[in-house]
Amino acid sequence: MSYVIEEANLEPLDDSGNEGLILSSSHNPFKTSVFPVLILNKQLKIIYSNESCEQMFQGFSNLLGSYFFDLFGKAFSLEDARKIRDTIINGGNGFSWKGTALLKTRETVSIKIRVYIFPLEMDLKAPSDFVVMFDDFTEESKKLLRSVFLSLLEASKLKDNDTGKHIVRVNEYSKRLSDELFKIGGDSYKRIDADFIDNIGFLAAMHDVGKIGTPDDILNKEGPLSDWEWAVMREHTKNGAFILSTYPNPMAKEIALSHHEKWNGTGYPFQLEGEMIPLAARIVTIADVYDALRMERSYKPALSHEVAISKIIEQSGIHFDPKLINIFKGIMGDFEKIYNSNSDEARRD
Numbered sequence: 001m002s003y004v005i006e007e008a009n010l011e012p013l014d015d016s017g018n019e020g021l022i023l024s025s026s027h028n029p030f031k032t033s034v035f036p037v038l039i040l041n042k043q044l045k046i047i048y049s050n051e052s053c054e055q056m057f058q059g060f061s062n063l064l065g066s067y068f069f070d071l072f073g074k075a076f077s078l079e080d081a082r083k084i085r086d087t088i089i090n091g092g093n094g095f096s097w098k099g100t101a102l103l104k105t106r107e108t109v110s111i112k113i114r115v116y117i118f119p120l121e122m123d124l125k126a127p128s129d130f131v132v133m134f135d136d137f138t139e140e141s142k143k144l145l146r147s148v149f150l151s152l153l154e155a156s157k158l159k160d161n162d163t164g165k166h167i168v169r170v171n172e173y174s175k176r177l178s179d180e181l182f183k184i185g186g187d188s189y190k191r192i193d194a195d196f197i198d199n200i201g202f203l204a205a206m207h208d209v210g211k212i213g214t215p216d217d218i219l220n221k222e223g224p225l226s227d228w229e230w231a232v233m234r235e236h237t238k239n240g241a242f243i244l245s246t247y248p249n250p251m252a253k254e255i256a257l258s259h260h261e262k263w264n265g266t267g268y269p270f271q272l273e274g275e276m277i278p279l280a281a282r283i284v285t286i287a288d289v290y291d292a293l294r295m296e297r298s299y300k301p302a303l304s305h306e307v308a309i310s311k312i313i314e315q316s317g318i319h320f321d322p323k324l325i326n327i328f329k330g331i332m333g334d335f336e337k338i339y340n341s342n343s344d345e346a347r348r349d
Helices: 051-056 068-075 078-090 138-159 166-184 194-206 209-213 227-234 236-246 251-258 279-294 305-314 322-341 344-348
Strands: 037-041 046-049 097-103 111-119 129-136
Touching: 037 051, 051 129, 068 097, 078 097, 078 111, 111 138, 138 194, 138 209, 166 194, 166 279, 166 322, 194 251, 194 279, 209 236, 227 236, 236 251, 251 279, 279 305, 279 322, 305 322
Parallel strands: none
Antiparallel strands: 037 046, 037 129, 097 111, 111 129
């Protein structure tokens, strides 16, 4: 297959001097394609991009005229980058390549893409221009992965049937606090990016999934637990970490294992202290405790927002990361809004 090229030479498309390949509108199968498409010359310079490609890569300025690896080099492994160069420059694998790429910036959630590279004119022995076609399979991959773990979450909810919409709220609290850390940035929170926020907004709900292994008579006991019952209950952190060990993001295991650790080192299961506790777990700890204080359970009454806030602030530097509590103070009204908009009473109505 070959494509009709209206102009054989590269011509400037605008006053900036960017060069672009002009394809005949009647013979350009890429113009209206739902798949994002680039065309590269033999020097790996981008000489054409269709509308779908411009939309997909809105965060990248000046696709035209840029070199492919200047923009997308970090999305490929070193080995794949070498193979792509060999494909275009030396004709490796019949001038064709297919593989995957991972596009990531601090401001946007990572995009998983299938990439196909082939000559613009297939019948040439020495092609000079190459098509790069992208297929975004991010949502497909994410839905498949998360559906498996959501099944585990549903199973854990059957065990602890008094939690109502607790896990929904904990997700929202954790995401809101992470959003605020993202705005602050700096060295302290440089790990917080769009992926971190997206992941904690799902994985915070998994914090108690290890309760699948907790006996029902302990899990649903009315009144205080005995010492040996508490010992069994505390094992849910290790059980959860084991269950989530196959999740590809380590955040899942960190949250399950460490959300009952305390800033002063008196928590469980390993008495971690201060910043030894993973950041995601420190965030979820605040979210989980706030919601637990607000909820009515078989062994305790519900507390008001004001009382819950007071108790959490009292534990700054003891139970909770003091820096996070200072940030929490500025957004605690949003926690109340999240609780009210996802209340268990609304669910029953």
